[in-house]
Amino acid sequence: MSAMTVEAAVAHVLATNPTFAVAPTEIRGVTYKAFQKIPPTIPALMAAGMAQHDNGASHYLLYEGERWTYGEFCAEVHRVSHVLVDTFGIGKGDRVAIAMRNYPELMTLVLAISATGATVVFVNAWWTTQELEYALSDSAAKLVFADGPRTERLLPLVDDLGLTLVGVRDAGDGTGHDYTALQTAASDAPLGIAIDTDDDFAVMYSSGTTGHPKGVVQTHRSAVNAVFSWLLQAVIAPLVTPLEQDAPPAPRPSALVVTPLFHVTATHPLFLLSLIAGARVTLLRKWDAEEAVRLIQTEKITRFLGVPTQSAELMMAARKAGASLETLDYVGSGGAKRPGAQVAQLAKAFPNAGIATGWGMTETNALGIGMIGDDYVNRPESAGKLHPPVQELRLLDDNGNDVPLGELGEITVKSPANMRCYLNKPEATAETMQDGWLRTGDLAVMDAEGYVTILDRKKNIIIRGGENIACLDVEGALHRLPDVIEACAFSVPDARLGEVVGACVQLHEGATLDLEQMTRALKGHLASFKMPQHLWTQSEPLMRGATDKLDRRGLRAACLDDT
Known part of the structure; x- marks a missing residue:
């Protein structure tokens, strides 16, 4: 069989496999494309x-x-x-x-x-x-x-x-x-x-x-539509990359869960998908790269999905153990962007595995954008293409207009996998969900082939090893300290975790505050993963922009230049 393009393979499956039938469906007054024959709950x-x-x-x-x-x-x-x-x-x-x-x-x-x-x-x-x-x-x-x-x-x-x-x-x-x-x-x-x-x-x-x-x-519908969107990827895989005629049967899928199950990266594309995909699940109690290598070998794990730090540490642990981890056919990342230079390294370290990336949100039940294999190796800075077949994608400017190809716009998605609402927050829901379209706060460009590259975030969020941290959450904790007049939190690049929390604070005249004192004072008020790991202090007011708001980007740049 000759290889199909992804688009041709999807069209073939939708036309020939009733399980993946898609049709317009009205949900809460909005018409979406949705699966028709999948389990409803x-x-x-x-x-x-x-x-x-x-x-x-x-x-x-x-x-x-x-x-x-x-x-x-x-x-x-x-x-x-x-x-x-x-x-x-x-x-x-x-x-x-x-x-x-x-x-x-x-x-x-x-x-x-x-x-x-x-x-x-x-x-x-x-x-x-x-x-x-x-x-x-x-x-x-x-x-x-x-x-x-x-x-x-x-x-x-x-x-x-x-x-x-x-x-x-x-x-x-x-x-x-x-x-x-x-x-x-x-x-x-x-x-x-x-x-x-x-x-x-x-x-x-x-x-x-x-x-x-x-x-x-x-909702039940939103979660199950996300699950079947990923299941479709497995169904089209042999059509896009046909197996050799004498190739042995594919092993039973087996997933190693290394990220918290209270996040969508683990619950949806690993746990919930395993139910219908016939996959085995192995839980790792606490992240340990050497133990992960051992389990992959003994349990013949085929699927590894973690934050970028974990795949990098897995690669180093496998190299140290002299283990090829040949059963792995998928090494994915979620929760944060993987450094581009790491993609080719992983592809070389795990030649049997498709190195993959994915972008999704809790608000989308983790469904979103992704790619695998050569596509990713050739475009290591990109997030990939929209996962078919129930999602729609637009890149919008601040006024809600579509931007031309190649120009920066806000990723905005419409699908039955989107959330119903934010609990008890009608204003935030109305701001984010508009006629079925979910405005994500992530800024990106898209090329003529449909590949999306995320360049920035509108939201003041720090992503530390896959954990989202609100800058205002950190700032609120810092304002509890009696000597702090004003505080600004921002991301600081980190070789292992991608980003960690940094903060600059204005102190009362004559006051001092170091990192150790701050950490002691905030213990019990701020989860440890949110704790600033870099601290800058000053007695003068923090940098402000033309509208007299804190200039977070400018202050961050000044602090990082000062290190």
């Missing part, structure tokens, strides 16, 4: 995956020596869903929070909560008690499943917020409820609760320019 996605996992008999999940078949995993999901309904009275319209590191129970809970018709609230496991308080108050989640460290941070909030805590793994006896004890004796029959495809599936918090994170409301 997350519970239906899990049920449809049974056939892809040898009717449940296939090994599905590995965590530090613990293994589940797909059937065993689904049975636990059903038991937990019964516990939610029978013990805690959870039902449609409720919100249930998950606060823990990457434990298998997190995956189980996502599906179990969904099966009740309730909404999953993903809580960032690195947040302080104050940050947790905001998210739980904002989401009105009263039931929280938490591991040990998160339980310690949540206990001070129990009375004021009326929380019920269920302990997972190392949570001990402090919660009064134990996940394992509750679910062991429950029924493993499916609940069978009717859920609409446009019901809310999840709330994921994404750092925004307002300081407090925004709760991104994702």
Whole structure:
């Protein structure tokens, strides 16, 4: 078979495979292109995956020596869903929070909560008690499943917020409820609760320019449309790059999860996709490049998706171990842009793998732009092309007009994978979502072939190793310090993490503040990953622009020139 272009392969699959049928669909008064034959909800996605996992008999999940078949995993999901309904009275319209590191129970809970018709609230496991308080108050989640460290941070909030805590793994006896004890004796029959495809599936918090994170409301339809957009990429792959006639059958897909499951980079294109793709999942408890190399070798991992720092460290660890990691067929990055020079290095280090990049947002259920293989090697600074077939893309100026090819505009996308809204923030929703089009805040140019290169951000966001940090969040914490008159946060280039937080502050006359003092003073008020790692101080007012607003870019440039 001769190779097809991506566009021809997509057209062929859409015309011949009913699973991927697409048609105009009205959603909340707006017409989108959407899949027509896919599972309508997350519970239906899990049920449809049974056939892809040898009717449940296939090994599905590995965590530090613990293994589940797909059937065993689904049975636990059903038991937990019964516990939610029978013990805690959870039902449609409720919100249930998950606060823990990457434990298998997190995956189980996502599906179990969904099966009740309730909404999953993903809580960032690195947040302080104050940050947790905001998210739980904002989401009105009263039931929280938490591991040990998160339980310690949540206990001070129990009375004021009326929380019920269920302990997972190392949570001990402090919660009064134990996940394992509750679910062991429950029924493993499916609940069978009717859920609409446009019901809310999840709330994921994404750092925004307002300081407090925004709760991104994702529906069942939006998540599943994103999943099937990625599944289509796997279906067209052999049409775009045909296998040799004598090539052995492709191995069963197997993903290593190395980024937090409370972010879309791990939940959607790895965990949720694995359900319908028949893929195995291995959870890494904590990022360790040498352990990742070992697991890739012993578990025959085919898919690695992490922030750019992790793929670089994986490459170095593999080189140190003399390991070729020949089972890898995909090495992707998400959450932050990979340095262009690293692309060719990875392609040389992992010749069997397609080196890939992707751009997506919590607001798009991680769906967006991407590319793989030679396309990426030849365009290492680009983000790639729009993933087909349900998305539409425009680059707009400040007045909402399309910009010509090659000119800078704001990435604006329309698809059924877009969020429903920002929770409790109608003004922010109206500003971001306009007639179905989502204005992303990322500025880019597009060439005649459709390749998009992201050049800047309108939003005051720092991306540290894949974690979004709002500048206003950092500045708000710095303003707590009595000697600080004014503060400005900005990104500082970092060889390992891409960007870290820097800050310049104006101090009262005669006051002093160094990095160590600042870090001590902000501990408990600012999550560690948000803590400034570079600090500049001055007694004169901070640089301002023509409109008397802080000149963030100018101040950043001046500080970096001063290092």
